[in-house]
Structures are given as structure tokens and as C-alpha cells.
Amino acid sequence: MRQLTFISPGNLEWREVPAPRLEADTDALVKPLVVARCDLDLYIAAGVVNYPGPFAFGHETIARVVEAGSRSGVSPGDVVVVPFQLSCGRCNACLRGWTNSCESYPFGAAYGLKPTSGTEFGGALSDLMRVPFADHMLVPLPAGVDPIAAASVSDNIADGWRAVGPQLEARPGASVLVVGGLAQSVGLYAAGAAVSLGAGRVLYLDDHPERRARAEAMGAQAEPLALAEGRQPEAQFEIVVEAAGDADALGFAMKSCAANGSLTSVSIHLGATTPVPLTRAYYKGLTFQTGRVQSRPTFPLALACMACGDFHPERVTHRVLPFAQAAEAMTDPGPKVVFTCNEIA
Template sequence: MTRALHFLRSGRLAWRDREPSRIEDERDAVVRPFVAGRCDGDTVPIHRPVSRAMQLGMAIGAIDPVVGSICGSVPFKGPFGIGHECVAEVVAVGSAVTTLHVGQRVVVPRAVSCGSCAPCRSGLTSKCATTTRATLAAFGFGAACGPWGGMVADTFRVPFADHMPVPVPAGVPLLRVAAASDNLADAWRCVVPPLAEREGGSVLVLGGGAKSIGLYAAGLAVAHGAGQVDYVDDDAGRRDIAESFGARAVTRPDGRYDIVVEATSSASGLRRALRALAPGGVCTAVGYYVATGTRVPLMHMYATDATLRVGVSHAQPLGHHSGRAASRSGMLHDFHVVSSLEVQVPEAEVGSGCEDAAMSWLGAVVRRRMVTTYVTAASRVAATVTSPSGRALWLPPRPTRGAVRAPRPKRASPSSEDAVPAMSG
């Protein structure tokens, strides 16, 4: 038997036994994840009991029913395998696979895609016509997104292996691409293509909801030659990180911007972002705006000739670019990775240390005895565990307790306009 981490309900995760992953189709691969990222959106069901509230919201028309096609008719109802960002080692390949080999390190995109249908050929891999039954086919979202399970597991099966996994380029530290399955690629599409069309353009990032995406976007904008990068966030720690990347932390937008990244995941933040655009500017919104009626200033956009881009990111085609960008930019230097936390433990402490890795994946503080702990300032959104010999020890044996309890963060009081839970992908 092998193990996979399952979401049970708000505040509760548990390791569950399951049959070993195996090749089911000649085009499959089986991979062993050893660095796992926690998406900004994972924090919503982990830390907030949103399932019944969102079910009621869909029933009364306050939440768009498409949410049910992604998260289930009772959104985020456990148990289901969790996690959709990882770096993994290929451990087996099907007889028809020609581009991967055993031992290769790869990033596995969150969305499951075939690579050959019309949407995939157009770069819309998150809308694959072959794998998508309803709205999205993806790892780590539960049965509504398909039978793929989560990525925080001993091993898992990857279909269409000649297309899906993205090999990690030589020389790229693996922790730097821990979030390339989703969040890093999402940030890349927000700033790098628009900057290619607006050389030296000004960039504004409104952060706080999609925490790591906003920070990645700020760092990428600096690395790709933006003339000005302003970062707005009410969290001092994230402002410090943005400044360490070369961005300017400000309390409010200063003027008008060619490119705006809306990462507050709020309706009010979206309107603020659109009103901050310079003529001909583009705003990319990376949150989940689940309410059925999210107001936007269309007349202002018309007068400004503004563009709003909102939609799922397509990590598979972007993964080839975002990993190299992270390596080139240097914004994610070793042991200060925006979306990673590394814990080094003695061999004798492997059992307890690995259990703490699950705790750190939940955003908890690592409390057990360790040789060295490297902690990021960006909410500890990924974790890996290694021994002094360098052996990867991420996945723990069964904890002595049946589940790991997640600490509940302090909640801000939302305005009535933004009362629907804010999420990000």
C-alpha cells in the first residue's frame, strides 16, 4: 500500500492508504513527488468551513453554479486527495512514452490535458476536450474534477506523459519551481507577455488574496525589465519580500499603470485595479470571483481603452517559460523561496520531522527539534524534508494521530460587497 494526503474537512487532513499507482495506459507515467507546493486557493477549505455556506450560496443564487462543477455540489466536501503543485521524479513510463525516462525530474501541471485536441493545440490545456468532463480536469480538487487524486502522495499516475510533465531545466534549483504547476505559471502570464508588448511598462500588483501569485508577479516584472513595479498589500512581511525583489511597496496606487495584477481576490480590488490602468492598459485578475454579480466599471474601461483578462491559467505551455524565468531572475534565491519551506532533520528524527512537514504544508510553524530550519516570509506555502545525507523524506509514515489539525488564522472582517469567500487558483 501507498499513502496520499486527504482533505477531510476544514482544519483536518489525514494520510490514507491506497493501492500503488501503476501504468494503466501505454501513454502513462508514474511519478514520485518530493517537493509539494500549497496553492493560495488551498487555504480556503483548509482554514475556513466554507462547504455548506457555498452550497447555500449556490442554492439562493449568490454564488455562480459553475463553482459546483469545479468543487462539487457541496464545495470542498471531503474526503479527497489534496495538492496540485509538485516537482516529481519519474519512476515508471508506459511503452508508448518516448520523451521521458525513469529518474527524470519534472513539474506536473495541475490541469490534466491530452495535448492533441483543439483546445490543447491552441494552448488552452486547462480546457482539454479529451479529459474535461464538466469544467476542469485537475489534480487535487476532488471528484468533480476527475479521478486523478492529489499530488501530495507517495506516487501518482500522470496520463499523456509525452505531453503533460514539464522537465525541469538543467541548473534550475528544484525549490524554485515548486509552484510552477500553477501559481508561478499564473504569475508569469500576468506580467511577462504584457511586458513583451509594452517594453519598460509600469506594473502595479494588488496583493493579499493570492499571496504567492502577487509576489511572483512582482519579482517577474522586475526581472523582465518593467520601468516601475509598485506592490500594494496590507501585510508588512509580504511588502518586505516584494521590496527584496526590487519592487516598490506603496500604500496605494501611484498614478496609472500599463499592467495591473489583481491578486486581492475581491470585487472591490478588481474595480480598484481597473481604475488604475493607463490608456490601453491590461489587467489580469487571478482570483476566483464566485459571486453571480461582480460589478466592474465598464464605462471607465471603455473610456480608458482597458483590457481585463480573467480565466484559468494554462500551466502546461507556460511551465516551459516560467521555470527558466525563475532561474534567470534570481528572485527566488536559495532558502528564501517565495513558496517553499525546507526543513532539515537528523536521520533519527525522520518520523517526527516528516509529520511536521505535513504541518508546515498547512502553514503551521515547525515545532519539533531540527538541525536547521529555513523559513520563508511568504506564509510557508510549500514544504520538503531532507536528511543530512540529502535523501528526500517529504512523505511521512502514518502519524500517531489519525489526522493533522490546521491552525486557524485570524479572519479579517469582509465588507458586505466581498462577503463571499475569496479564493485564488
């Protein structure tokens, strides 16, 4: 079968590799229908994040089941969301909702990201993927939800959702600030999710005009961040999301967080160390969270909101292209590219 393979920054190629097969009665084989480019994919392809190749590429996907084990819980023809992280749903970590550190797999196990775990699990930009523990992993795409709109739901959409969803459940109508930047689509999804969940004021700050326009299309107020001009917080927000990946932006986010507020950093800070103004955070009593999203327990919540028509992540997508153009388009600097197979192109 064909598989898009990352070789080195700016160098991805389609290769012929052995097709996967069912290895257990809980396995399923799926054919990717749409694949979204994760924010991290862009930075790997551009060489900003140094991941050594070669490895299979792509991990945000909606797929169709083509073969199913007798205890897989799915049937051929089902259209499903495939979590990007591999998890069994049975171990102590999974039962506690920590599917990003399933005890059945090496830490960091994921499709399309071999360097995170040291193990190749295949990628979404391929003809077929093997999904183990399919009875746990795979989630049906709700009727009426466009696969192209939901293409990023297993990772970047879920990542934005987890930064505001639980927080707004605890504080209905709370004010939300999103500091945008490096994790560009994640920050936008967080802003859109906050609007859809009935937050009070939702302010999106970013020096990139196209991303500000997309935040406004999702119902948020948008302004330049302009930290270089010494900007100081104009208000205190109960819920703050830092998606900039920048130390100054993280400091600004902490300063902008109200007393007893919550701050979630959804961006990878790439420096060896990052200064954090903990004294201010201490006196404010902030709850600060960082780390990878728990994909499997999180994305069904975003899917449900999409099915109800309240959440519109498609407004973040700036290009929809066929699979054949994936290698060339992977370094497109825009916030979200979605690739489609011939079945729904």
C-alpha cells in the same frame, strides 16, 4: 501507498490507498519530491472555500519518474515538473494552448482538486502519481534549478507569470502595478516576474507587511494598499495585476490602469457577484482578463527565466517542511509553504 486526504476544513489525514499503475504506453508513474501549497489549498483547508471531502490533496509538484511507458517520452530517474491540470496535448483545445479545458478530460480536471471536475485523479502529497500523456505533460527540470525554488511553478508561479509576461513582451519596459491580497503568492510571483522581465516601475500594494517585504526582496517597490482610507490612484500603469480577491481592490485596479492598458485578475472572487466599474474601463479601452492559468504552455517560460538566474520565486517561500508535517501546516497563513520528501529534505 500513503496519500494526504482532505476530509473537512482543518481536518486532513494520511490514508493508505491503492497505488496507481501504468494504464497506457504514454503513461508515467512519478514520485513527488517537493510539493508547494497552492494559495487555493490554504483556503480549502481553512474553510474559506467550501470544497466537500474526502479527496486527495496537493497539486504543485516536482517529481522523479519511477516507471515509464514505451511512448511516454521520459525515463526512470528523470526529474520533471508535473502540470497540475490534466491535458492530452492532442485535442483542438490543447493545440490552441487551452490546456485548462482539455477535451479529453472533464472540465476542471486537476490533481488534488477533485471537486473542480468531479473526478479523482490523485494528489501530489502521495507516494506516487500516474501521469497520462506524459510525453506532453511532463517537462524536465532545467539543470541548476532548485526543486524547492521551483515547487510552485506548475500553478501559482505560472499564474503570476501569465499576468505580466505576455504583456511585457508586447510592451517592453512598461510600468506594472500589482494589487496583492487573497491570491497572495500569485501576486508576489507576478511582481518578481515583472522585475525579472525588465519592467519599468513595479509597484506592489498590500496591507500585509510580510508580503510587502517579500515583494521588495524581489526588486519591487512596495507600499500599503490602505483602501479603507479612501486611497485614489497616484499614477496610471500600463499593466495591472489584481490579486486581492476584493471588489474594492478590483475597482481600484481598474482606476489605476492607463488608457489601452491591460488588467489581469488572478484571484478568485468568492462572492456571488462582484461590482465592476465598466464605464471607466470602456472609456479607457482596457483589456480585462480573468480565469485559470493555462499551466502547460506557460510554466516552461518561467522555468527558463529561473534557469537564467533572473527570476527568484524562492523569495516568496516562508517555510520548508517535510511531507510528514503537511496536514498540520496546511493552514499556516504565510504566503508559501513547500513540503519535501526524505530524498531532498
